[in-house]
Amino acid sequence: MPDLPDDIAVLRAALAAAERRADLAEADAAHAKVKASGIEALVAHLTLQIEKLKRELYGARSERTARLLDQLEMQLEDAEAALTEDELAAERAAAKTATVARLERRRRGGRKPFPEHLPRERVVVSAPTACQCCGSDRLRKLGEDVTETLKMIPLRWKVVQTVREKFTCQDCERISQVPAPFHPTPRGFLGPNLLAMILFDKFGQHQPLNRQSERYAREGIDLPLSTLADQVGACVHALRPLHDLVAAHVLSAERLHGDDTTVPILAKGKTVTGRIWTYVRDNSPFGGPAPPEALYHASPDRTAEQPEEHLMDWTGILQADAYSGYGRFCAAGRSPGPLTQALCWAHARRKFFELADIAKNARRGKNAAPISPMALEAVKRIDALFAIERDINGLPAAERLASRRERSMPLLADFEGWMRTERARLSRHADVAKAMDYMLTRWDAFTRFTTDGRICLSNNAAERALRGIALGRRSWTFAGSQRGADRCALMLTMISTAKLNDIDQQVWLADVLARIADIPQTRLPELLPWNWAVATHQDQAVAA
Structure with missing residues (x-):
């Protein structure tokens, strides 16, 4: 240890x-950490933007694109939070020294002004009574600076008392009173807005009723699970006539997307693997005027009898995967007529992509199977077809068909010839051979999009309609019964159809529940989402 001076003053100066x-050193280190965190946050932000732009320009590059974006957003969230922590730590460190400049914190995203429709509460800070410099009280107002802070007021509850006065006739002594107003549910005591929120939280946001009941209890409102379940059942019963109209509209389409996903259903003390089926009518790819709709059904299994029952009286073009149950619809003797089956190229592409997924193989390490060059070539050829589809999306059916015959059919002929040549050289046990056989044995159904401009290359419309269920299963685990699954299917039909028509599902549900009890049956179509949206816009225009 070096010799230390004996003088106290010198020691204090050295200390x-x-x-x-x-x-x-601490301030410099904090600044360096901020720079590193800033770079990390910037990289996460740019990576996310690049992936979003690629998806917009080129469509989904793989089946995992949506999940990839979710992961990138989480990484960006963590990086931004870490950067804020480091900036605050650097500010504290810089405050201890006079030589290090105060850190200028980075602005996040250029905050936009708060919406004009939000109510403003003006809080005026007491003005100074004397000059801070000379102490004079002769002050004159020059202006004011306004700082806006967004605050949230917890959900407000109130009880609406509907008073119906009674009158008695002084001549005949009979009592007169106006009739009671209609309520969304018989003997109900919950308003339409609250009922809509309960329904949307359960079926749109996948929040079970027991969690909703707990949330309300924390706010001082006693709404037990049994009460909420009773009201849900009453609302489903009230909405059933409107659901039947939606179902009739869906089944009047000439082309449908069909798909299904698993739903665990509680049955006799155990869960069975049930199914939720969806049939989507979406004519937007070829500019059709019919509004988009989605119809859901629930079943305890995946036997062919289920879609046969759903599509019993329907005939037309069915876009789906190669599920064998759909094949029975194509028989020539079927009544009212055989279906035309158009298979999904996204399903076929997935089988090749799994064998050519370079990123996934890299994560597997040394034991990863080699990348299949044939599978990679197949993916490139299929992607070329999807590129053409992106160019003609939204065009009339006739123009789509003409473009396909000019641009897609030569690619299809080359793709088929290449697959048959390569397939002849492969063992029937090879994975890529199985992927080729999946297409070659059904080639007519895969190439049907070259005979009708209304047909899409993929079945993504149906898969998007089922995505929420796949995510929601983690919240509600299983359906309590088959009837519970049927109620879920009915409400999914209503909520998804409203979403497809770009309207606020909860607002629409509240208005429907408020009006459906006393609206004549002949005017029920007014409440269908696409009609409701038009009427709402007209009312807003008149009010303006």
């Missing part, structure tokens, strides 16, 4: 200098 050097 102060050492503390300054330590503070300076």
